[in-house]
Amino acid sequence: MSAPSSTHRVAIIDRDSAFLTVLGKRLDAAGWQHRALGGAVPADELVAMKINALLVDLTVLPAEDAWPFLERVCGMMPGLGVIVCTTDSTVAQRVRGLRLGADDWIAKPCHPEEVMARIEAVVRRRRRASGETERGPTVVGELEIRPDQFQAFVGGASLDLTRREFELVKTLSESEGSVIERGEIYRRVWGYEMAHGDRSVDVFVRKLRAKIQKQSPSWSYIHTHFGIGYRFQPEPVDGLAPPPEASASAPAVLPEDEASEAPLEDADATASALSS
Amino acid sequence: MSAPSSTHRVAIIDRDSAFLTVLGKRLDAAGWQHRALGGAVPADELVAMKINALLVDLTVLPAEDAWPFLERVCGMMPGLGVIVCTTDSTVAQRVRGLRLGADDWIAKPCHPEEVMARIEAVVRRRRRASGETERGPTVVGELEIRPDQFQAFVGGASLDLTRREFELVKTLSESEGSVIERGEIYRRVWGYEMAHGDRSVDVFVRKLRAKIQKQSPSWSYIHTHFGIGYRFQPEPVDGLAPPPEASASAPAVLPEDEASEAPLEDADATASALSS
DNA sequence: AGCGCACGGTTACAGGATTTTCACAGGCCC
DNA sequence: GGGCCTGTGAAAATCCTGTAACCGTGCGCT
Known part of the structure; x- marks a missing residue:
């Protein structure tokens, strides 16, 4: 990511x-x-x-x-x-x-x-x-998120998301695996504080789910957390054979690939070799 | 150096x-x-x-x-x-x-x-x-973009673009295939931040489309992305035979607009007003 | 100098697309 | 069962874009 x-x-x-x-x-x-x-x-x-x-x-x-x-x-x-x-x-x-x-x-x-x-x-x-x-495309489950196109795809087919919808998946997917509160989602996507009682996030989650499911029915991506918000995490829908989209081989349900995140904080192996 | x-x-x-x-x-x-x-x-x-x-x-x-x-x-x-x-x-x-x-x-x-x-x-x-x-000419679809001429051509015929129009195609074509936001286009072509509500980009895209289409009607180049901006990508227009545009009108264009080159060396009029 | 034109930029309008708002139905949790 | 929450569908309000007409400026021409 x-x-x-x-x-x-x-x-x-x-x-x-x-x-x-x-x-x-x-x-x-x-x-x-x-x-x-x-x-x-x-x-x-x-x-x-x-x-x-x-x-x-x-x-x-x-x-x-x-x-x-x-x-x-x-x-x-x-x-x-x-x-x-x-x-x-x-x-x-x-x-x-x-x-x-x-x-x-x-x-x-x-x-x-x-x-x-x-x-x-x-x-x-x-x-x-x-x-x-950042222009690098991201792949999560069957979904491919392309910032350079302001659009998401499944097997090459566009989901036809509107701008808001796209910002929403992008935001959610950037925090893949963790639950985000509605207010936080709103702040990140809309850019300002959410008014009390605003249901926009819910409505857009619904639209998003619909568009995603239309192209990727065997996966579930956006999970509701009652009283809190939503969590983005691709999971194969139970009781449904994952129609192997030829290559879609990344069923890694627990994607803690944060590994790629920190070649910086850890060991000083490189340094020790030189530090006198 | x-x-x-x-x-x-x-x-x-x-x-x-x-x-x-x-x-x-x-x-x-x-x-x-x-x-x-x-x-x-x-x-x-x-x-x-x-x-x-x-x-x-x-x-x-x-x-x-x-x-x-x-x-x-x-x-x-x-x-x-x-x-x-x-x-x-x-x-x-x-x-x-x-x-x-x-x-x-x-x-x-x-x-x-x-x-x-x-x-x-x-x-x-x-x-x-x-x-x-880049100084080299670029060819995209039927279009040929020649930076050395500050002009674009179709089959040798000049599109008769003005300077701004040319900068616009050039800019767009340099990011062929990816969607560029209006603000970004404005920044690249005009050189500074776009004011809120400025429609210049739209207007020039329209002029550009008109001039391109006049000479290359069977292709579509500039695609609108609602709420975001534009994407440059040559695509044959569905079901259209290229009608040979016999218009021999194209007047030879001598693009001597080097004028824009030297607003720097001259007077200090601007300074005097403030030097109190 | 006066004139007309090309060009860049602004504004107004109309038709659509998108976003918000609402009301209600269905769930979740205690 | 009751009190919140969330999912849904659709209407209402906004926003966005294509289009065309309108200015002001600078430039070449007479």
Whole structure:
């Protein structure tokens, strides 16, 4: 599942533990995923981390490696936001770094909040340029949700959803497996607070169910939770042979594939190999 | 150095004549087009200048105008690189500026070369992903889109598109197959944020459809997606034999609208009104 | 200078499509 | 069984788009 575009993924190459601690707290508070690395990391490992931004103190690298490292990283990942953060840099160094592809260069000591703001600025700019929205199609059960078409499909056939209906499946499917309150659904789809007694969500869930069931009758997707809201989870309808749509082989009813979500928070295997 | 790409267009809002002089020389040396403004400029004038980057000393604006100005400019032109350059800023101010949409914030005094490098970094980031325009002609369906002519053709005959109309087909065809929201289309073609209730996109789509259909009646290109926007995709119109349009009227088109190229170098009329 | 035209942009209107609102029937839970 | 909740179907209210006519500007021509 595509990450909720709001969260940033940041890698930090530094050894100043005080700085790391303070910054780490701010990053957590902002809800950004982050990971500290103790030194240079092969560029392809950085790629694998799927980060949006890299904050690097060039002085932790051996002097002769610093510039090549910067150049390689920037060259390999044009979409990555690169921010250099060092003490005592000269104008010439900063210019060189920026010319090599860095997006920003901050002088230490610096306020963590400013670092945050600069990371955000860099990532923001990068996102804007690269087409803004997440365009990756998502597949859940027999359903295929395509943001680039503002539409959902089953076996290639369009469900013919209206905009609201589409936003609704998209929203629900983004929280696949967990129950969402009506108010929350409304807020995410309509964009503002739900008025008391508004039944819009129910009505649209009904329309959605109808359109989905018409094309994918052997699966059940939207489950009602009395007094709370709805839960999106594809399940084969009991007592119904799943008409094998040739390939629709993904009956994984318990889809905790959050695995793909966090190549960032866990072990420091990559770092330890290099951290002195 | 990424010189080969088209030249940068930079506007500078500042009054420090020494700084302007020195920086101006560097900008000339680098071959970037630039223009100094003495004070705030209506956001839509900035739009008309078609600049890539704006360097602004917020202290030349009346204190109460500075933040709103920054916010308005960044909001209206998401693609514009905005760099603030001031003396004596606090962390809080820098954070605020960056959060409002500025891409970078430099402290004066600063070395002009570093300013150059930072401008370049900001502009580079913006271009890299947005895949600079291709010069090669594109063929979609019966349509041939020739960026070098600022014109589209069907079987060699010009569609006689105006500049806007051309930018519109070009933009749409670059995202062939996927649905684009009105606001996004507007942003790409007009270059800034669409005002609520603006119908320009619809009107130009209509003009475009008319001109295309006149020369290529057996194909359908621009599809409406209710509540969202449009999708460009050539499709043969069901049951229609291509009637050979014998109209030999098409007057040879010489597209010398290079006029739009140079709204940057001239007078400071706009500035004087505000420089009090 | 005066004129007319092409072009970009705005507005008004009409026909549809979509969204909201309502009233009622059927469930769920205590 | 009673008091909430949710599912349904349809009417009413809104919103959206295609269309055409209308301005203001800039430009070339006379």
